[in-house]
Amino acid sequence: MKNVRTLFSHLKRKRLTVTPTTTETRITYELQSAVDGSPRVKVTSANSSDIQRAIEDAQLAQQVWYNDYSAQERARILSKASSILSCRLDEVAQIEVMDTGRCISEIRTNDIPSAIHMLSYYAHLPGILSHGSVQDVHLSLLSYTHREPLGVTVGIGAWNFPFLNTVSKSAPALIFGNSMLYKPSELTPSSALILADIYREAGLPEGVFQVLLGDGNVAAEMIHTEHVRKISFTGSVETGKKIYKNAAEKMQKVTLELGGKSPLIIMPDCDIDRAVQGAIDANFYANGQVCSNGTRVYVHESIKDDFLATLVHQTEQLKVGDPMDEATMIGPMVSKDHMNKVLEYIRIGKEDDGATLLYGGEKLNSNGNFITPCIFVDCHDHMRIVQEEVFGMLMSVLTFQDDDEVVARANATKFGLAAGIYTNDIAKALRLSKKLEVGNVYINTYNDGPCELPWGGMKQSGIGREGGSLEALYEWTECKSVYVKID
Numbered sequence: 001m002k003n004v005r006t007l008f009s010h011l012k013r014k015r016l017t018v019t020p021t022t023t024e025t026r027i028t029y030e031l032q033s034a035v036d037g038s039p040r041v042k043v044t045s046a047n048s049s050d051i052q053r054a055i056e057d058a059q060l061a062q063q064v065w066y067n068d069y070s071a072q073e074r075a076r077i078l079s080k081a082s083s084i085l086s087c088r089l090d091e092v093a094q095i096e097v098m099d100t101g102r103c104i105s106e107i108r109t110n111d112i113p114s115a116i117h118m119l120s121y122y123a124h125l126p127g128i129l130s131h132g133s134v135q136d137v138h139l140s141l142l143s144y145t146h147r148e149p150l151g152v153t154v155g156i157g158a159w160n161f162p163f164l165n166t167v168s169k170s171a172p173a174l175i176f177g178n179s180m181l182y183k184p185s186e187l188t189p190s191s192a193l194i195l196a197d198i199y200r201e202a203g204l205p206e207g208v209f210q211v212l213l214g215d216g217n218v219a220a221e222m223i224h225t226e227h228v229r230k231i232s233f234t235g236s237v238e239t240g241k242k243i244y245k246n247a248a249e250k251m252q253k254v255t256l257e258l259g260g261k262s263p264l265i266i267m268p269d270c271d272i273d274r275a276v277q278g279a280i281d282a283n284f285y286a287n288g289q290v291c292s293n294g295t296r297v298y299v300h301e302s303i304k305d306d307f308l309a310t311l312v313h314q315t316e317q318l319k320v321g322d323p324m325d326e327a328t329m330i331g332p333m334v335s336k337d338h339m340n341k342v343l344e345y346i347r348i349g350k351e352d353d354g355a356t357l358l359y360g361g362e363k364l365n366s367n368g369n370f371i372t373p374c375i376f377v378d379c380h381d382h383m384r385i386v387q388e389e390v391f392g393m394l395m396s397v398l399t400f401q402d403d404d405e406v407v408a409r410a411n412a413t414k415f416g417l418a419a420g421i422y423t424n425d426i427a428k429a430l431r432l433s434k435k436l437e438v439g440n441v442y443i444n445t446y447n448d449g450p451c452e453l454p455w456g457g458m459k460q461s462g463i464g465r466e467g468g469s470l471e472a473l474y475e476w477t478e479c480k481s482v483y484v485k486i487d
Ligand code: TXE
Pocket: 156, 157, 158, 159, 160, 183, 184, 185, 186, 214, 215, 216, 217, 219, 220, 234, 235, 236, 237, 239, 240, 242, 243, 257, 258, 259, 290, 291, 389, 390, 391
């Protein structure tokens, strides 16, 4: 794991993280390799003086960034960042694998190319940035609106897609003329530092994007000031609620991308091979650590046997092992704690809920955080493994008999992030999609996430939208109305 150490000292030399200025204590913690448990890297958390200084710098830098750089100049910098990232793709992918334990095959072909596209997509937005409207209220009054940045924003990231999280929050913030302080998950700090390095190389002025390392306490302190005008958060529902509550006191804007327990509905007329592949993608991709995963798999009673036979056969083919190996499809869980959480849910499924373990769910005999993908059958809606977000490779298979019944059961949850339907009857799928209480519906596919579309959840899965499209982009701006008396 030498690469990560080298990266940290390299970045320290370039003063990308906030560097110590006082003798105030700094907490240092060590991260372990997900593959074999060996010590990997030591991380030093930001302290109160670092946070205060970063906020002051971000305020000053934002003024320069918005007032002295035109939208086109800001766009050129993002565009250049996209090109630099293309050249550093392999390096970023490897660092991300070491931090997350996710497979190189996924990260190199999906995460980093998506991030390259995202930077370029936001760079092409200046044309719509100044969109406002002129209201014809009265002959003697010219009244119009325009969009302005919010000021200093904070991004707080999760550990499952760290680099994508950092890009998807920072790129829209920056293109609109905001500055951003970013706090990556304490488990996966490295790739945010690389993005800061890339932005700097692309010409982003000092202070506009800063990374602060540490745990939730650091993040909580960063947002505990009225100078921060928006918080973009990805993480658990519990933390999301705390942030929302605290933000209310300061009237800060928030977008909260939280958890889920999404239903995946398999209709009797579907293509079974395709539906099985969808269920595998929706449960085992990224080692099952995806907020939108379709972990409640509702299969029509009439095709249950065929579906399960194909599912087990296909799951057996998934190679579990070293995430750096291109052929590996399942790597280790991100941390020991998280692996233990998932193993506890597997125990609950077997012993407390009384579901039948059809496949997997074993911890591999190694010092790493490896679990085999796990399929439970004979599940019921009230079971804890069906109700609660596990965030690991635990698929619960349930059966249903008619459409209204399955929609009602799919909606009977506090979450509302995503849902999937596999069927050859597109008209039916479109009808059902309107009834599902979720922010994202997949039909004959699962977990696509093009950055051009808004992303977010209903109910306890979140507030607001992130990603492309006006609904999401305007969350990074204020709208101002101007009235001009012209007679
Ligand atoms: O989340 P936390 P964790 C779910 C998933 C997982 C569980 C716990 O079920 O098992 O959450 O994961 C920062 N104020 N998701 O512990 O604690 C923290 O430092 C401000 C779903 O990682 O919510 C980290 O950067 N920030 C999810 C980030 O919040 C605080 C992805 C997330 O940490 C804070 C990840 C506070 N008081 C986990 N406390 C998804 N939606 O995709 C912590 N943080």
